[in-house]
Amino acid sequence: MEVRVRFAPSPTGFLHVGGLRTALYNYLFARKHNGKMILRIEDTDRTRLVENAIDNLINSLKWAGIEYNEGPDKAGEYGPYIQSERLDIYKKYALELVEKGLAYYAFDTSDEIEEMRKNSSETFGTKYNREAMRNQLTLGEDETKKILASGHDFVIRLMVPFDHEVSFNDIIRGEVKVSTNDIDDQVLLKSDGFPTYHLANVVDDHLMKISHVIRGEEWLPSTPKHVLLYNYFGWEIPKFAHLPLLLNKDKSKLSKRQGSVAVEDFREKGYLKDAFINFIALLGWNPTGDREIYSLDELIEYFNLEKVNKGGAVFDVQKLDWVNQQYLKSVNFNEVAKEISLVSKEKFGKLYDSEFLNKVFNLFKERVTFVSEITSIADYMFSDINEFDKDYIQKKWLPGTEEIVIELIKVYENCNNFEHDELSSKTKEFALGLGKKLGDIIHPIRIMITGKSTGAGMFETMEVLGKTECLKRMSYFIQNKIYDV
Numbered sequence: 304m305e306v307r308v309r310f311a312p313s314p315t316g317f318l319h320v321g322g323l324r325t326a327l328y329n330y331l332f333a334r335k336h337n338g339k340m341i342l343r344i345e346d347t348d349r350t351r352l353v354e355n356a357i358d359n360l361i362n363s364l365k366w367a368g369i370e371y372n373e374g375p376d377k378a379g380e381y382g383p384y385i386q387s388e389r390l391d392i393y394k395k396y397a398l399e400l401v402e403k404g405l406a407y408y409a410f411d412t413s414d415e416i417e418e419m420r421k422n423s424s425e426t427f428g429t430k431y432n433r434e435a436m437r438n439q440l441t442l443g444e445d446e447t448k449k450i451l452a453s454g455h456d457f458v459i460r461l462m463v464p465f466d467h468e469v470s471f472n473d474i475i476r477g478e479v480k481v482s483t484n485d486i487d488d489q490v491l492l493k494s495d496g497f498p499t500y501h502l503a504n505v506v507d508d509h510l511m512k513i514s515h516v517i518r519g520e521e522w523l524p525s526t527p528k529h530v531l532l533y534n535y536f537g538w539e540i541p542k543f544a545h546l547p548l549l550l551n552k553d554k555s556k557l558s559k560r561q562g563s564v565a566v567e568d569f570r571e572k573g574y575l576k577d578a579f580i581n582f583i584a585l586l587g588w589n590p591t592g593d594r595e596i597y598s599l600d601e602l603i604e605y606f607n608l609e610k611v612n613k614g615g616a617v618f619d620v621q622k623l624d625w626v627n628q629q630y631l632k633s634v635n636f637n638e639v640a641k642e643i644s645l646v647s648k649e650k651f652g653k654l655y656d657s658e659f660l661n662k663v664f665n666l667f668k669e670r671v672t673f674v675s676e677i678t679s680i681a682d683y684m685f686s687d688i689n690e691f692d693k694d695y696i697q698k699k700w701l702p703g704t705e706e707i708v709i710e711l712i713k714v715y716e717n718c719n720n721f722e723h724d725e726l727s728s729k730t731k732e733f734a735l736g737l738g739k740k741l742g743d744i745i746h747p748i749r750i751m752i753t754g755k756s757t758g759a760g761m762f763e764t765m766e767v768l769g770k771t772e773c774l775k776r777m778s779y780f781i782q783n784k785i786y787d788v
């Protein structure tokens with residue numbers, strides 16, 4: 304059997320990180336089994352549509368590198384892949400069930416339904432009371448036809464029997480059993496002519512030959528209805544895998560209230576795509592249990608739905624930051640060049656050449672979580688020093704340092720190779736000559752050249768800034784007596 308999976312989001316805004324995890328697991332599973340992944344847009348709830356949401360979804364998936372084989376922008380044998388373009392198909396199948404006596408027309412208004420729910424009945428509880436309401440079953444065939452012919456609004460409802468057990472196997476959760484007494488006569492076709500999620504989802508999964516339905520746990524309660532539908536149509540039931548919920552650190556369901564949940568927010572914050580995917584992949588699963596960093600190829604190789612946890616997975620932003628740091632250390636400069644160039648231009652109003660940016664990036668990449676942070680922790684690499692750390696000066700600028708620096712400037716002026724090795728040996732020699740330790744000299748240099756008490760290696764920093772700039776900063780500091788704090 305060919306593996307065919309689908310990611311089936313509703314275009315209700317941005318792509319949620321939970322949606323990305325679902326998409327990613329579908330992608331990993333398809334790649335692992337040489338199968339196909341389909342993107343299907345489930346836009347049948349017309350009240351929840353958001354403009355541009357489909358484009359946003361597609362862009363976020365593209366950014367994440369999740370490639371699908373068929374979808375709205377990728378023609379395939381089973382399209383269209385947007386449900387609002389398939390209305391005739393759903394109607395046909397709803398009518399087929401009516402024909403078989405497994406679904407029926409109903410004519411109640413929303414007020415009537417609301418009234419009914421208030422007065423729960425002994426047999427139906429708060430479910431739709433098909434024996435008391437205005438529908439094909441209570442009105443009879445002739446009356447129903449007459450009402451339909453008059454153009455009256457109608458819905459089509461699923462006929463759910465009493466006292467049956469619906470059971471199905473979930474790859475992650477094992478056997479799930481539900482009594483039909485707990486299942487409502489679900490609306491399949493709404494009065495606006497659109498199908499509900501349940502009908503459209505089952506019809507499409509069947510017609511698109513989906514072999515495995517991999518989706519979030521929140522859809523588990525819908526699955527018994529879907530199983531009933533598959534049985535009513537006489538269709539083969541796909542395999543199900545319901546992925547664990549994503550949780551906040553306090554174990555509540557992940558929500559906007561406790562931080563970002565939109566993939567595009569994380570992208571804008573500057574997380575590296577590969578780091579983000581690595582982190583998302585481990586929400587609910589870890590291939591070996593003792594590692595946190597995996598390449599995409601490894602994720603594909605190891606992916607195993609059976610090993611996915613049932614319990615919720617905590618979305619831990621601190622861990623995400625840590626993963627991002629790990630990736631930053633080894634990322635190729637080309638991948639971050641555009642960002643660092645944009646951020647520094649925005650902040651300092653100037654375009655820096657990429658060789659310089661590359662050097663600055665390499666100098667500071669181990670000290671930051673985000674590329675953009677470099678422009679704040681090392682702002683002195685991009686512009687003159689704004690502010691000198693007064694405490695640092697007080698502690699480390701000892702009396703007599705000016706005289707020493709004046710001599711040191713001469714040493715540096717005579718450097719032919721203003722590079723790490725030469726700077727290091729010349730400075731050491733100079734310190735030794737004065738009977739001092741290198742550290743005694745390095746602090747004043749750091750003060751004059753960076754204004755800050757911490758940074759990257761001092762000689763590497765000087766090498767990147769260059770001889771003219773370093774000497775300029777040292778002279779400026781002495782001439783203007785900035786050490787007088």
Ligand code: GLU
Pocket residue numbers: 310311312313345500504517518519522
């Ligand atoms: N349209 C549903 C959603 O928005 C899809 C659920 C499913 O995969 O069946 O998540």
